[in-house]
Amino acid sequence: MTTILSLTSSFKFVVKENTPRRGAKRSEFINQYEPNKQKTFNSGRTFRFQSELSIGKTNLSRQMEDFVSYVESGSVEKALQLFDEMNERSSFLWNLIIRVLTNSGFFEEALDLYFRMSIEGTKADNFTFPFVIKACGGCLDHDVGRKIHSKLFKDGLDLDLHISNSLILMYAKLGCIGSAEKVFDEMPIRDLVSWNSMINGYIMISDGLASFMCVRKMQQYNMRPDRFTIMSTLHASSLVCSLPKGKEIHALTIKSKLECNPMVQTSLIDMYGKCGGMCYAERFFNMISQRHIASWNAMIRGYALNGRPLESFSCLRKMQENGCKPDNVSLINLLLSCSQVGSVLMGKTVHGYAIRMEFLSHIVLETALIDMYGKCGEPRLAELAFNRMHQRNLISRNTLIASLVQNGLYKDALKFFWDIWNDGLKPDAMTITGILPVYSEIAQLREGKQLHGYIVKSGFCSNTFVLNSLTYMYAKCGDLVSARDMFDGIFLKDVISWNTIIMAYAIHGYGEVSVKLFSKMKKMGIKPNASTFVSLLSSCSVSGMVEEGWKYFNSMKSEYGIDPDIEHYGCMLDLLGRVGDLNRAKQLITEMPLEPTSRIWGSLLAASRRHRDLEVAEFAAKKMLPLEHDNTGLYVLLSNLYAETGRWEDVKRIKSLMKSRGLTKTVGVTMVDVKGKTFRFTNEDRSHEHSHLIYDVLDIILKNPRGDLSKFKPIDLLRKMSKSTDRHSVRLARNSGWRFEDLSPFQNG
């Protein structure tokens, strides 16, 4: 027989360990508990097992008393030490030790002790299983969970009230809501906990409506809601973002005399914050006599979620004045406000405070720091914060990848993405949605397709977020057909899916299709948001649909209650500029209720250049210059316009102005991916050995805008090319056995 001798406090972080209970042979399992063998768990705890020791001197009843008190107070280490010293362990003692481990979050250890219990000959009973099942849910161990359920079925214990209640929650935690419902339906007797577990189960899978329906059904069975029911339904209200529903539950809380419960109070503030009712949250919060830290934190978060970041900081000050010290959660919530303001200085202050108060390392806080640095435009600081973490998980990696992508550091993002596999982890849907924009930006369709293959293999194909990103990736990489395929394959299309496909057709110049898709979207009952109109107005712009453009622009406020933002005005200006209505464009700028940005003036400038209107161009440039004096594009645009109208003196003036201000022309680079190799080329670039050939084909392509190039067989192209004066390129093409897809512009990629 082996016993646990001691629990060392060496917090060594073990990334992944295959515990023998997963499909291992029984002998292997027993083997790990050999005398003097040490075992480290994922939690970082290390147990050492030694041969049986006899103590015998201790007064048994006193020992038992101490043991129970350690378990009651959650003193895991002391309880384990005492458990270790006990010679005879009844199922009662085993149940207690498994209970304390599970309730302290040592799920893996609790499961190991459960297996040891049976090996040592003590039978698990109806008191053991609720905690063992909870441990399975805690460490998301689907296999063990199902195996234990089968064993319970065989032993006839599966219908026990407490065991069934635990099974409902375990299945919900594992995302198997169907299994949870089955357990619930088959229960011969259900108590309030059963109903609460099912209600909470729906919350776990983010199904607020199902949760409400379950509450209604529960009331039909004459079950009166308790504080757990109230907390869950408040959570459900936040999930469906329904303030009226939340208020209804607040009324029920008062009726049920549960309003004074601190946890219910926090849930109420949280619900109001998440449903956009901060005034109700404030009113309620001011009524509370004894404010708990969680209530303060819920207020701080509420302000951040409602776009009132500065007030979340004043709330923190008030909290401190009231003698309540901020904790990890307060700082996590504050970081959200820092990101909203985009103030890295405020973020650094929070970071510094966290270090001084010794809140680090804390994985959630550290991840929030990475996110803040990324959103504040400091990807290198995000990376630094990541590198300093003692423990990293998939979420912290995903956050770093998203931060790098947001800030255009695509190569670094890819490196961290591949590191996920190297570190033995598996990317999840969030990783995929984080990294996919990289392939869109660098237009690497081949790699993008490879990732698509991984998505299919990993079963993320039903995830709307993933499919939205794939739609965008294909559209940006020029493969509109695949983009449409992706969109059509989305089972639950959300507003982002529709916005993406509308934008996809817009960027390919098919504005009419975008408009049709918008009508379809409305028919399907999807409510457009501000981004929908950016996509839609861009579509009208690319296709020069002025009337439709105005119609949609005007409907934003009147039909959908959306105030046009600067981006929408920008789209309208692009549209007016494209059709050459410069006067109307100028009028729109003067009439708009927002302060024109350089983007707005830039749009007018580009339009006036296109229509060779020097007067409007100079007007726009004068307005733009104070806002963006270092915008090279502005100077270049103006200089080109002067050149086109033959004002060479002005061209010289602009060029010397650029020189004196230290501005150099930014070169635009186009990248083409051909057979796995990326080629970059710039305007008028003739560095490639086949540049004659390339320019000839380019000429053919340009003469066939919007034409279906696939119908051109290589021989046709060659025939067309043979008419070209450059015989050399044709000969070269024939000799090299050139095919259309072999167009490899410049091999300096």
Added chain:
DNA sequence: TTAGGGTTAG
């Protein structure tokens, strides 16, 4: 001894 709990990162 039994089950369910507030605010918390992408």
